[in-house]
Amino acid sequence: MFKIGEFSKLTQVSIRMLRYYDEVGLLKPEQVDPFTGYRLYSVEQIPVLNKIVFLRDVGFNISEIAVVMSKWNDAFVTEQLEQKSREIEQNIQEEQQRLAKIKLAKADINRDKIQIHYNVSIKDIPSYQVVSIRRVIPDYYGEGQLWKELSAFAEERQLVISNNTFSIYHDTEYKETEVDVEVCAQTTSVGESEGDFAFRMTEPVPYMASTMVYGEFTNIAKAYLAFANWLSEHNQYEMAGGSRQIVHRGPWNEENPEKYLTEIQVALKKRDMSS
Structure with missing residues (x-):
């Protein structure tokens, strides 16, 4: 068993995040020392934590991670990743549109706000x-x-x-x-x-x-x-x-x-x- 500091060092996940995952129910310590209150983690929990970190890094929020972790199998995970990919692509398009608007605004400023006149x-x-x-x-x-x-x-x-x-x-x-x-x-x-x-x-x-x-x-x-x-x-x-x-x-x-x-x-x- 590893103390939380040791587990943090081995997994390269901060103590703050480990405590947070405990609080939201994503990764509870294997044991909690009844006398000291220290959180203790097992080596078997490392692959579970790796899955959580992976899902977090590709854009899943806490509630989405909880759903995926509770139903983890290859088909379900693949489906969820495809759905997240579509969401990210949509967000990229929206961000590109925002960037285009910013560029237009900057161009107007750089042109001293010269306006095009439209004859009706x-x-x-x-x-x-x-x-x-x-x-x-x-x-x-x-x-x-x-x-x-x-x-x-x-x-x-x-x-x-x-x-x-x-x-x-x-x-x-x-x-x-x-x-x-x-x-x-x-x-x-x-x-x-x-x-x-x-x-x-x-x-x-x-x-x-x-x-x-x-x-x-x-x-x-x-x-x-x-x-x-x-x-x-x-x-x-x-x-x-x-x-x-x-x-x-x-x-x-x-x-x-x-x-x-x-x-x-x-x-x-x-x-x-x-x-």
């Missing part, structure tokens, strides 16, 4: 004959998959579609998840709807506010702020539903993100000024 104009958008696919997707990054599916659908059925394509965001509010998106391609073809795919005429929009966004897609948020400022100055208009997006230059035809060109459109209506 009003368009009368007619109805278009389109083939489209509409679906609620996990987030905006899933839009690329919709375009792939629409392209495959058109190719399989030998549809004649133009390069005039656009996305319609049907949500009237900004949503980070479960986004209602429809991607559309103008076509002269008419057919029967199949599943998520539809042949339809889009709704005309007599008052569509439009602005061009140059550069990376992260600039789009600033364009919406420009719309907010524009609406505050033109109070004869108010928002009327969803928005559209047309990517004139994007990853498929432009390697440099700084040269992307995206048109943002927001449907408006004339405000009732009589009251």
Whole structure:
């Protein structure tokens, strides 16, 4: 049997952590001297402690470690490690997004906060004959998959579609998840709807506010702020539903993100000024 100091030395785990694992029930001493109160550990407990330390080092918290230790077998441990791996990958993506935002903020500061000016104009958008696919997707990054599916659908059925394509965001509010998106391609073809795919005429929009966004897609948020400022100055208009997006230059035809060109459109209506 080893005293706690000896066990700490042999396992390279601090006395503080050994006491903590005792308190939370992860690793109780093999014995506690009834006269001195000293914690005593056995050599058989070293592999158990090694498992605890391993799980801690790969990101498991105390409650998760307790579950894994209580059900330890190869299949269960493998499943838990795969799940933890997915969690870590998700966290890495979120941290990368935060880093990107920090870099953008630093760039703004380094440029003495020079602001891009977005010119807002009003368009009368007619109805278009389109083939489209509409679906609620996990987030905006899933839009690329919709375009792939629409392209495959058109190719399989030998549809004649133009390069005039656009996305319609049907949500009237900004949503980070479960986004209602429809991607559309103008076509002269008419057919029967199949599943998520539809042949339809889009709704005309007599008052569509439009602005061009140059550069990376992260600039789009600033364009919406420009719309907010524009609406505050033109109070004869108010928002009327969803928005559209047309990517004139994007990853498929432009390697440099700084040269992307995206048109943002927001449907408006004339405000009732009589009251």
